[in-house]
Amino acid sequence: MFSIKFNTTEDLPEPSPDLITQVIGQDEAVKVVLSAVKNKRHALLLGDPGVGKSMMVKAFGQLLEHSGEFRPYSIIARPNMKNSEKPLVDMIEGHLIEETSEIERPKMMKQPPSIFTLLFGIIASSLILSYILNNLSDPSSKFAVIAAISVIGSLLVFLILFLNIFGATKASMPNSISPADIKPVILYECKKRPLVRASAYNTTKLLGDIKHCPLGGKPPIGTPPHKRVILGAIHEAHKGILYVDEIKTMPVDVQDYILTALQDKQLAVSGRNPNSSGASVETNPIPCDFTLIMSGNMDDVSNLRAPLLDRIDYKVVLRNKMENNQENRDKLLQFIVQEIKNNNLRPMTYDACCEIVKLAQLLSGSKNKLTLRLRQVSNIIKMANDIAVGKELSESIAELSEQAVIIETSVAQTTEKKSNKRIMNVVEKFKPSKKAEPKDETHEMKVVKKAVPKKETAIIELKHINEIIDSGIYSMSKQVGIDYLKNFKRYKNIVSNDVPKVGVIHGLAVLGSDGLGDVTKIITKIVKSKNPRTNLLNISGDLAKHSITLASALSKKLVSDKTLNITKTKEDLDLAEHEIYIQFSQSYSKIDGDSATAAACLSIISSLLNIPLKQDFCITGSLDLNGDILAIGGVNEKINAAKEYGFKRVIIPKSNLEDVIDTESIRVIAVEKLEEIIPLVFELN
Numbered sequence: 312m313f314s315i316k317f318n319t320t321e322d323l324p325e326p327s328p329d330l331i332t333q334v335i336g337q338d339e340a341v342k343v344v345l346s347a348v349k350n351k352r353h354a355l356l357l358g359d360p361g362v363g364k365s366m367m368v369k370a371f372g373q374l375l376e377h378s379g380e381f382r383p384y385s386i387i388a389r390p391n392m393k394n395s396e397k398p399l400v401d402m403i404e405g406h407l408i409e410e411t412s413e414i415e416r417p418k419m420m421k422q423p424p425s426i427f428t429l430l431f432g433i434i435a436s437s438l439i440l441s442y443i444l445n446n447l448s449d450p451s452s453k454f455a456v457i458a459a460i461s462v463i464g465s466l467l468v469f470l471i472l473f474l475n476i477f478g479a480t481k482a483s484m485p486n487s488i489s490p491a492d493i494k495p496v497i498l499y500e501c502k503k504r505p506l507v508r509a510s511a512y513n514t515t516k517l518l519g520d521i522k523h524c525p526l527g528g529k530p531p532i533g534t535p536p537h538k539r540v541i542l543g544a545i546h547e548a549h550k551g552i553l554y555v556d557e558i559k560t561m562p563v564d565v566q567d568y569i570l571t572a573l574q575d576k577q578l579a580v581s582g583r584n585p586n587s588s589g590a591s592v593e594t595n596p597i598p599c600d601f602t603l604i605m606s607g608n609m610d611d612v613s614n615l616r617a618p619l620l621d622r623i624d625y626k627v628v629l630r631n632k633m634e635n636n637q638e639n640r641d642k643l644l645q646f647i648v649q650e651i652k653n654n655n656l657r658p659m660t661y662d663a664c665c666e667i668v669k670l671a672q673l674l675s676g677s678k679n680k681l682t683l684r685l686r687q688v689s690n691i692i693k694m695a696n697d698i699a700v701g702k703e704l705s706e707s708i709a710e711l712s713e714q715a716v717i718i719e720t721s722v723a724q725t726t727e728k729k730s731n732k733r734i735m736n737v738v739e740k741f742k743p744s745k746k747a748e749p750k751d752e753t754h755e756m757k758v759v760k761k762a763v764p765k766k767e768t769a770i771i772e773l774k775h776i777n778e779i780i781d782s783g784i785y786s787m788s789k790q791v792g793i794d795y796l797k798n799f800k801r802y803k804n805i806v807s808n809d810v811p812k813v814g815v816i817h818g819l820a821v822l823g824s825d826g827l828g829d830v831t832k833i834i835t836k837i838v839k840s841k842n843p844r845t846n847l848l849n850i851s852g853d854l855a856k857h858s859i860t861l862a863s864a865l866s867k868k869l870v871s872d873k874t875l876n877i878t879k880t881k882e883d884l885d886l887a888e889h890e891i892y893i894q895f896s897q898s899y900s901k902i903d904g905d906s907a908t909a910a911a912c913l914s915i916i917s918s919l920l921n922i923p924l925k926q927d928f929c930i931t932g933s934l935d936l937n938g939d940i941l942a943i944g945g946v947n948e949k950i951n952a953a954k955e956y957g958f959k960r961v962i963i964p965k966s967n968l969e970d971v972i973d974t975e976s977i978r979v980i981a982v983e984k985l986e987e988i989i990p991l992v993f994e995l996n
C-alpha cells in the first residue's frame with residue numbers, strides 16, 4: 312500500500328512546517344499560482360470545496376513573508392480643516408518613529424447610556440431601595456435614605472436624557488475644537504508583506520467604512536470623521552496579496568469597486584450605510600496596490616462581471632482527484648500525518664491508514680483514483696479520533712466505577728469499626744475530578760490511582776474509521792440514504808431469486824449527492840390500445856424520462872427488426888396497437904440520469920416478446936441508439952447496493968470496470984453491447 316512500513320503514524324517523520332509542502336496533489340496549480348504571485352499577476356482559483364484553495368493561498372503568504380525586500384508603512388488619518396467631511400488619509404513609508412507620537416490610535420466611540428439603561432437602572436434601584444427600607448426600622452433613617460437616592464437618581468436621569476436627546480443638537484452648534492480632536496490617528500501599521508483574507512459578501516470588510524456617530528459626528532460631543540475611518544481589506548493588502556473567497560456571493564457593486572482599485576491602485580473610503588452619519592464622509596483616494604487572488608467553485612464564475620474576469624490573468628482549476636499510485640498513496644499518508652499533527656489528534660494504525668486510502672478511492676468514484684476533496688477526508692479522520700478518545704474515556708470511567716464498587720465493598724468489610732463517614736471519604740476519592748495527591752497513600756488509594764484514566768493512549772484504529780463510514784455521519788445525504796434503506800428496504804419487494812418473470816428487471820440507482828446505492832424494480836406491461844404510446848410511471852427526472860422513452864423506441868425497433876436473434880415472439884404482437892407502461896416500482900425519491908436505459912430496454916423487450924427475465928441479477932448502464940452500453944456514475948455504490956439486497960450477479964458497462972473497487976461476494980459482468988446481455992439475462996429455453 313505505502314512505500315514505508317509502520318505500526319502507527321507515530322513511527323513516521325514529522326510533517327514539514329512549510330505550508331507549501333503540505334499541499335498535496337495540486338503540484339501544477341501550485342507552480343502556476345506561485346509564479347503568478349511572484350510576478351504580481353492576479354489569479355482565480357477554481358475547484359470543488361475542500362481541495363486546498365485557501366490552504367494554497369495561505370502557503371503563498373508564508374512564502375512571501377520571506378521573499379524580497381519589504382518597506383513597512385503606516386496609514387494615518389488627519390482632520391481636514393477646510394472640509395471636515397473629507398478627512399485626509401496618508402501613507403507613511405518606513406517604521407513609525409517618535410516624531411509621529413502626536414498620532415493616536417482610534418478608540419471605540421463611547422456612547423452615552425441609553426434610555427434602556429435608564430429604565431434598567433430605575434428598576435434595579437427601586438428593588439435595592441425597597442430592600443434597604445424593609446431592613447430599616449428607624450423612620451428618620453428611612454427618610455434620609457429616600458432623600459439621598461432621589462437626589463442622585465434625578466441627577467442621573469437628567470444627565471442621561473441630556474446626552475441622548477440634546478446630544479445631537481449640541482453637536483450641530485458651533486463648537487470649540489479640543490486639541491485631541493485634531494490629532495491624527497493611525498489606521499493601520501504594516502510591518503511585513505500582507506496577506507489579507509476577506510469574504511466576497513463582506514462589503515465593509517473589503518472596502519472599508521466610516522463608523523456611525525449617534526451624536527452627529529462633530530466635536531466636542533461627536534467623534535470627528537477622521538477618527539471614524541475604517542480601512543478595507545483592499546487597503547490593508549497594499550504591497551501584498553488580497554485573497555477573496557466565496558466569489559459566488561460578491562455583489563456587483565463590490566466587483567466594480569475592486570475593478571476601480573485594480574485599475575487606479577487607489578480607492579477612497581466612504582460610509583457604506585445610507586442611514587449612518589458616516590454616509591456623508593469620504594476620504595481622499597488611499598493607495599491599494601495588491602495582487603488579487605479570488606477563489607470559488609467552477610459554477611461561481613458566472614457571478615463575476617466580464618470586465619473583472621478579464622483583468623484576472625491566471626484562471627487555475629484545481630484537481631479533485633489524483634491517480635491511485637504508490638507515490639500518491641504516500642502523499643495521502645503524508646496528509647494523514649499532517650492532519651494528526653495540525654489538529655493535535657491521536658496516532659493512527661497502519662490498517663486505519665489503509666482504510667483511509669480505500670475511502671479516498673470510494674470518494675473519487677474509482678479504484679484507480681484518490682479523491683483530493685481532502686477536507687472531507689480530514690473531517691472523517693477527526694471524527695474517528697473523537698470516537699477513539701471517547702471510547703477511551705468511557706472505558707476508563709466504566710473501569711473507574713467498577714473499581715469504586717469493589718473498593719467500597721472491601722472497605723466496608725475490612726474496616727467495620729471505622730465510621731460511615733470514613734468510607735464515604737474513601738469512595739469520594741475515586742472520583743476522577745479529585746486531582747490532588749492523597750497525602751497518606753493507603754491500599755484503597757493505590758487502587759484508585761490505577762483506575763484514573765491514562766492520558767493520550769488512544770489510537771485511531773480501523774474500527775473507528777469504519778464506524779464513521781458506516782454511520783454516514785460525515786454526509787447529510789449519506790445519512791438520509793442510510794436511514795431510507797434501513798427503514799424502507801424491508802418494505803421493498805426486492806429479492807434475488809431463481810424464478811424468471813416477464814417484464815421485471817432490477818436496475819440500480821444512487822440516492823443523494825454523496826451517493827448511496829439502491830436497487831429499483833422496473834416493471835413493464837403492454838396493453839392493447841388504439842393509442843400506441845409509452846407511459847412512464849414514478850420517474851421523476853427529465854433526463855430519466857427522455858432516456859426511458861428512447862429505450863422504449865429502441866426496444867420496439869429491435870423487436871420489429873428481429874435483430875436480437877431471439878426467435879420467440881408474441882403471436883399477436885402489433886406495435887401499432889399497443890400501449891407500453893413502464894413503472895419504477897416503489898421509487899419515491901427523485902431519480903434522474905440515464906443509467907437505467909439498458910434495464911428499461913430489456914424489460915420492454917421481455918414484455919413485447921413475452922420472454923421471462925432471470926431475477927438473480929441487477930443491471931446498470933446507459934444505452935445509446937446503436938445498442939452500445941455506455942459508462943454510468945456511482946458504479947461502486949451501485950455494486951454495493953446489489954450486494955446488500957443479496958444479488959449474486961451485477962451487469963455493468965465495460966468502461967466502468969476499471970473503477971470497480973470491491974468485487975467480493977458478487978460476480979461483476981462487464982458488457983459493451985446490448986446483444987452481449989441477451990443470453991445472460993433472458994430465460995430463452
Ligand SMILES: Nc1ncnc2c1ncn2[C@@H]1O[C@H](COP(=O)(O)OP(=O)(O)OP(=O)(O)O)[C@@H](O)[C@H]1O
Pocket residue numbers: 333334335336337358359360361362363364365366367556607608646650683684685686687689
Ligand atoms: N491539497 C491539499 N493538501 C493538503 N490538505 C488539504 C488539501 N486540500 C484540502 N486540504 C485539507 O482540507 C482543509 C480545507 O481546505 P481549504 O479550506 O484550503 O479548501 P478550499 O478549496 O479553500 O475549500 P472551499 O472552497 O470550501 O473554501 C485544509 O485545511 C486541509 O486540512
